[in-house]
Every structure is written in C-alpha cells, then in structure tokens.
Amino acid sequence: xxxxTQSPSSLSASIGDGITITCRARQSIISYLNWYQQKPxxxxxxxxxxxxxxxxxVPSRFSGSGSGTYFTLTINSLQPEDFAxxxxxxxxxxxxxxxxxxxxxxx
Amino acid sequence: xxxxxESGGGLVKPGGSLRLACAAxxxxxxxxxxxxxxxxxxxxxxxxxxxxxxxxxxxxxDSVKGRFTISRDNAKNSLYLQMNSLRAEDTAVxxxxxxxxxxxxxxxxxxxxxxxxx
Numbered sequence: 284x285x286x287x288t289q290s291p292s293s294l295s296a297s298i299g300d301g302i303t304i305t306c307r308a309r310q311s312i313i314s315y316l317n318w319y320q321q322k323p324x325x326x327x328x329x330x331x332x333x334x335x336x337x338x339x340x341v342p343s344r345f346s347g348s349g350s351g352t353y354f355t356l357t358i359n360s361l362q363p364e365d366f367a368x369x370x371x372x373x374x375x376x377x378x379x380x381x382x383x384x385x386x387x388x389x390x
Numbered sequence: 391x392x393x394x395x396e397s398g399g400g401l402v403k404p405g406g407s408l409r410l411a412c413a414a415x416x417x418x419x420x421x422x423x424x425x426x427x428x429x430x431x432x433x434x435x436x437x438x439x440x441x442x443x444x445x446x447x448x449x450x451x452d453s454v455k456g457r458f459t460i461s462r463d464n465a466k467n468s469l470y471l472q473m474n475s476l477r478a479e480d481t482a483v484x485x486x487x488x489x490x491x492x493x494x495x496x497x498x499x500x501x502x503x504x505x506x507x508x
Contacts, residue, residue, distance in 0.1 A: 326498035374493025
C-alpha cells in the first residue's frame with residue numbers, strides 16, 4: 284500500500300491569509316494525486332485532481348502542484364468557507380489511500 | 391443533478407451483518423466505477439472497495455476482504471455493500487462515491503452510519 288503523509292496536521296490562519304498544505308507519498312505516484320475538502324458532518328468534496336487540475340466549480344484561489352512523491356495544496360486569500368479539513372489521496376495504485384488530513388482553523 | 395443516497399446503516403452486534411445501499415440518479419450509472427469509502431468517528435478517510443462499471447472488476451481493502459461484498463444493479467441504478475462478520479473497528483460513516491476516472495471521487499453521498507457494538 285502507498286502511504287500518504289500530510290503536514291501539518293493542523294494549522295491556524297486568518298481570513299485573507301495564504302496557506303500551503305503538503306502531501307508526501309512513500310513512492311512515486313507520478314501525478315495521480317487528488318485533494319478533497321471536508322466540513323464537519325458533510326461528505327468530502329473534490330477540489331483538485333491529477334495534482335494540479337481544478338475541479339469544475341472550485342474557486343481559483345485553490346491550486347495544486349507537485350509530482351512524484353511531493354505535492355502541495357495552496358489556498359490564496361482564505362475565505363470563511365475554507366475553514367475545513369483537507370485530505371490528499373493517491374490514485375496511482377489500489378488500494379487507494381488518503382493522507383491523515385489537515386485541519387485548517389481560524390486564528 | 392448527480393445524487394447519491396446511502397441507506398441501510400444502523401446498530402449491529404459484533405459478528406453481525408448489514409447491507410448498505412446507494413441509490414444513484416442524475417447520471418448514467420452504468421458508465422461509472424463506484425466505490426465505498428468509510429470514516430470512523432473523528433478519523434480520516436479509508437477506502438473500502440470499488441466495482442467497475444459492468445461489475446466485472448472488484449477490489450477490496452485488506453481490512454474487509456473476505457467479509458464485505460460489493461455489488462451493483464445497473465438496471466436499478468444501485469450500489470450495494472454486504473457487510474458480514476462485523477467488528478467494532480468497522481464502526482464508521484460509510485460513503486458511496488462515483489469515480490470520475492483515474493481513481494478520483496467527484497461525487498459523494500451524504501453517508502450512512504454503521505455502529506458495531508454489543
């Protein structure tokens with residue numbers, strides 16, 4: 284199984300801040316990396332797929348980059364609705380695996 | 391619009407069984423791979439199983455292999471998860487999700503809670 288490790292596990296930020304979350308894979312997953320946002324009590328929502336492609340309907344302040352084993356999710360100018368938990372997921376090989384999540388809280 | 395609605399969750403004793411269902415609408419169900427993904431209370435996401443569009447290819451996480459069975463009925467636009475020999479560690483919200491291609495999940499249901507406890 285491909286282990287995915289996110290950092291940090293949590294962070295505090297203010298409205299308008301820019302933040303970056305990292306996700307590392309134990310082995311190369313090329314660009315088979317997806318990012319999800321989850322709010323309490325809700326299902327996850329796909330934000331970014333194939334490392335850097337923005338899912339339809341997702342605001343452009345979200346962006347993804349990386350390849351191989353190192354990936355980042357960047358949110359420019361945090362909005363109130365962006366405070367949530369974010370997960371990366373590899374789709375290079377089954378079993379599909381997720382990072383442990385990064386909780387973004389209001390400072 | 392795409393909609394996925396899970397049902398069948400509940401409280402079950404260890405060793406018991408439960409069958410989850412996911413009703414799909416708003417898209418051509420038979421064109422898509424589907425997955426079950428779970429989330430234990432306060433924990434992260436844990437992929438459980440997928441089934442190909444025709445049902446001919448199935449994959450399970452090691453943690454459920456031999457105990458869970460995924461299936462689908464394309465005529466009824468429905469996905470199922472038969473869960474046997476349930477354990478306390480199977481307690482979670484179970485989501486069905488559509489695979490958009492390359493293993494990414496573009497639509498998720500609202501989830502159904504399965505609690506395994508005596």
